[in-house]
Structures are given as structure tokens and as C-alpha cells.
Amino acid sequence: MRFSFFPSTIALASSVVAQSNPGQIPFSSNGVVSDDRSNLSEDFELDALRLVQFSADDIEPTWMTERQKLEAKAQGMHFMDITDTPFLGWSKKKQFSYPAPNSTIVDGVLSGLSKTETRANLEHFTSYHTRYYDSETGKASSEWLYAKILGYTDELASEEQKQLISVKPIKHPWKQNSIVIRLAPLNASDSDPIVILGAHIDSINHDGPSLAAPGAGDDGSGTVTILEAYRALLLGNYLPVSPLEFHFYAGEEGGLRGSQALASSYEEVGKEVKGMVQFDMTAWHEAGTREEIAIMTNDVDAALTEFLILLVDRYLDIPWVKDHYPPGPRSDHVSWTKAGYQSSHPLEGRFKHTNSHIHGVEDRIDISPEFSFDHMLQFSKLAVAFAIELSSY
Numbered sequence: 281m282r283f284s285f286f287p288s289t290i291a292l293a294s295s296v297v298a299q300s301n302p303g304q305i306p307f308s309s310n311g312v313v314s315d316d317r318s319n320l321s322e323d324f325e326l327d328a329l330r331l332v333q334f335s336a337d338d339i340e341p342t343w344m345t346e347r348q349k350l351e352a353k354a355q356g357m358h359f360m361d362i363t364d365t366p367f368l369g370w371s372k373k374k375q376f377s378y379p380a381p382n383s384t385i386v387d388g389v390l391s392g393l394s395k396t397e398t399r400a401n402l403e404h405f406t407s408y409h410t411r412y413y414d415s416e417t418g419k420a421s422s423e424w425l426y427a428k429i430l431g432y433t434d435e436l437a438s439e440e441q442k443q444l445i446s447v448k449p450i451k452h453p454w455k456q457n458s459i460v461i462r463l464a465p466l467n468a469s470d471s472d473p474i475v476i477l478g479a480h481i482d483s484i485n486h487d488g489p490s491l492a493a494p495g496a497g498d499d500g501s502g503t504v505t506i507l508e509a510y511r512a513l514l515l516g517n518y519l520p521v522s523p524l525e526f527h528f529y530a531g532e533e534g535g536l537r538g539s540q541a542l543a544s545s546y547e548e549v550g551k552e553v554k555g556m557v558q559f560d561m562t563a564w565h566e567a568g569t570r571e572e573i574a575i576m577t578n579d580v581d582a583a584l585t586e587f588l589i590l591l592v593d594r595y596l597d598i599p600w601v602k603d604h605y606p607p608g609p610r611s612d613h614v615s616w617t618k619a620g621y622q623s624s625h626p627l628e629g630r631f632k633h634t635n636s637h638i639h640g641v642e643d644r645i646d647i648s649p650e651f652s653f654d655h656m657l658q659f660s661k662l663a664v665a666f667a668i669e670l671s672s673y
């Protein structure tokens with residue numbers, strides 16, 4: 281499947297002229313997307329053409345405009361914008377197996393997790409008008425997060441840890457940076473397989489990229505979930521044996537753009553990934569339903585997913601349930617899967633019980649008591665367990 285992708289993409293890339301034919305474009309503009317561009321980058325064009333895939337193994341990508349991407353989103357469709365990374369997944373990757381969790385230090389680190397921190401961080405993170413990835417406030421939100429990470433590191437890391445940590449903003453062809461925190465043993469080499477925890481920084485209002493989008497659930501929740509796991513690892517003076525990275529992606533809502541850029545750069549230099557987990561929507565516990573954690577089964581690695589389940593059994597206070605999304609690339613783990621790396625994805629609940637306020641002005645912390653910092657804490661526990669269990673051998 282992956283290989284048959286090449287010829288058709290090349291064919292498409294060389295027939296860029298076809299882009300001017302509106303008949304090629306499945307979503308007609310019906311004027312629902314706001315043209316207001318007061319808060320956007322000067323370079324952002326609603327009518328710019330992008331090459332888009334509606335599934336990771338879609339062999340016939342489609343040219344469409346930024347406006348049509350928003351319309352697709354409003355219709356509940358999901359996609360990858362592959363304009364900048366059309367060949368992701370060209371090389372074969374090493375596949376890992378996962379021994380059962382056996383760490384003796386996870387429990388000690390879990391005691392450092394705090395709901396007060398996640399709440400304070402999310403209150404600030406949702407105070408930006410939007411975190412749209414090509415907007416000024418989207419850029420400012422990433423800069424705040426970067427400063428927050430440096431602050432935690434400076435304040436909480438031991439001298440020994442500080443020697444192992446690097447924090448890097450990753451620049452893209454749009455305003456908002458992605459951020460990578462790396463904790464790697466001093467003797468680590470570039471070829472050591474990396475353990476990756478991801479979430480996305482950006483938010484979106486699908487009625488128009490200038491409009492308000494607090495993005496509390498999507499994906500402020502995942503962002504503060506893994507930030508809190510990082511804080512707990514600092515407090516617990518955790519020293520990994522394998523390189524461990526926290527990725528905060530820009531541009532997920534534009535079609536998994538930041539994560540594709542990173543996965544593509546890792547593939548380019550031949551990096552190996554031991555396992556990737558994506559936290560996207562971790563706070564919603566729908567009233568009247570059993571509190572549980574959904575383990576998603578599409579676009580993930582089966583072995584790593586079974587390992588995730590063992591972690592829930594061992595370290596969490598709530599049960600797991602397997603579930604799957606309707607078709608379509610849902611979040612940044614799909615970029616890693618498409619690249620051929622092993623990834624996994626826990627979700628706040630069964631898909632049908634997830635937060636329905638996303639992609640608009642109502643995606644706020646205070647929209648309902650169903651937005652729960654207790655529930656989110658379970659995901660921070662899972663993040664700590666994943667990080668330690670996979671990076672301590």
C-alpha cells in the first residue's frame with residue numbers, strides 16, 4: 281500500500297496545473313468560513329492550495345484550499361496535509377517488542393503529579409484568543425509554553441538531570457513553533473531508539489482561523505497532561521537509559537503538519553523510535569458513564585497498544601476499554617505510524633462520549649463539570665508510566 285503511494289503522488293505533483301480546475305476539488309466554498317484575517321499571519325491565505333490525504337494510506341491525495349480544509353473539518357472530516365512531506369514512510373523501520381512493565385520507580389514519581397499545576401497551566405493556555413498555528417496568539421502560546429518548560433527545568437531539575445536535558449523550539453513555515461524536550465543519557469548516540477510522548481499546542485475554530493478557539497480539551501488537555509508528567513520526572517530526579525522526548529506539535533489542526541515535519545526529519549537521518557504515544561483530549565468524563573480510558577485501535581501499532589493496556593492495568597485507578605475512531609487520520613500519532621514507527625493513542629473515553637465542544641468558542645475548562653482534572657490526572661500517570669517503563673532499559 282505504502283509503495284503504491286509513490287507513483288500517484290508524483291503524478292499529482294507534476295500535474296499541479298490541475299489545481300486550477302475547480303472540478304478537482306470536492307468541497308465547494310459556501311461562504312461559511314469567516315474571511316476575517318485580523319489575527320493571522322500576513323502570509324496565511326485561505327485560498328492557498330494544499331495537497332491533502334483523508335487517510336494515512338490514501339493513495340490518491342487531493343488538492344484543496346485552506347478554506348476547504350476548514351470546511352472539511354466543520355463536516356467532521358480529518359486529514360493530513362502532505363504538501364511539505366509527500367513521501368513520509370519511504371524507509372523501513374526497526375520494529376520493537378515490549379516486555380511487561382516491571383519498573384520499581386514509577387510509583388515514587390507518580391506522587392509528584394499535581395492537579396493544581398495542570399489547572400493553572402491550562403487556565404493560562406486557554407486564555408489566548410486562539411492558538412491557531414499561523415496566528416500571532418498561536419505563536420505567543422508556544423513561546424509561553426517554551427518559557428514554562430525552561431522555568432520548570434531551571435527550578436526543579438537536579439544538576440545531573442540538567443546535563444541530560446535540551447529544550448528546543450522547532451521552526452516551521454508558519455508562525456507557531458513546535459517544541460521538543462529531550463532527556464538523553466550522556467552516553468546516548470544518535471542511533472539509540474527514542475521514546476516519544478506527544479500532544480499538540482494549536483487549537484482551531486472551524487468557522488474561521490481568526491475566531492476565538494480556547495482549545496481546552498483539544499488539545500490544551502493533552503499538552504498540560506504531558507507537561508505535568510515532565511514536571512513529575514524532574515521532581516523525581518528520573519534519569520533515563522534510553523533517550524526520552526516530549527513533543528509539543530504545532531499545526532495538528534492544519535493536517536498533522538508539525539508532527540509530519542518532525543517524523544520526516546527523524547526518518548531523513550535514520551533515527552529509530554522505540555515507541556510513540558499521543559495525548560489528544562484527556563479531560564472529558566461524560567456524565568452518567570463509567571469513568572474509563574479508551575485505547576484507540578486505528579492507525580496504531582498493535583504491540584505497543586497492548587503494552588499501553590498493561591500500563592493502565594498496573595498504574596491507573598480506572599479501567600480501559602478498546603475503541604476506534606471513524607476512518608481518518610485523527611491526531612499526530614498517525615504521522616509516526618505513516619512514517620513506519622510504532623505509535624499508540626489513549627483517549628479520554630469512548631469516541632461517542634468525547635468532548636463535543638471542540639473546534640469552537642465553547643471548548644473551555646468551565647463549560648461543564650464533565651471537564652475533569654481528576655480524569656486528566658489519570659493520563660498524566662499513564663504518561664509517566666510510559667516514559668519510565670520504556671526509557672529505563
Ligand SMILES: *[C@@H]1O[C@H](CO)[C@@H](O)[C@H](O)[C@H]1NC(C)=O
Pocket residue numbers: 465467468469472521
Ligand atoms: C550507557 O550507560 C548505561 C549505564 O551505564 C548503560 O546501561 C547503557 O547500555 C549505555 N548505553 C550506550 C549506548 O552505551
Ligand SMILES: *[C@@H]1O[C@H](CO)[C@@H](O)[C@H](O)[C@H]1NC(C)=O
Pocket residue numbers: 316318319409417490491492
Ligand atoms: C483577534 O484577536 C483579538 C484578541 O487577541 C480579539 O479581540 C479579536 O476579536 C480577534 N478577531 C476576531 C475576528 O476574532
Ligand SMILES: *[C@@H]1O[C@H](CO)[C@@H](O)[C@H](O)[C@H]1NC(C)=O
Pocket residue numbers: 379382383384673
Ligand atoms: C525490566 O525489563 C527490562 C527489559 O526486559 C530489563 O532490561 C530490566 O532489567 C528489567 N528491570 C527490572 C527492574 O527488573
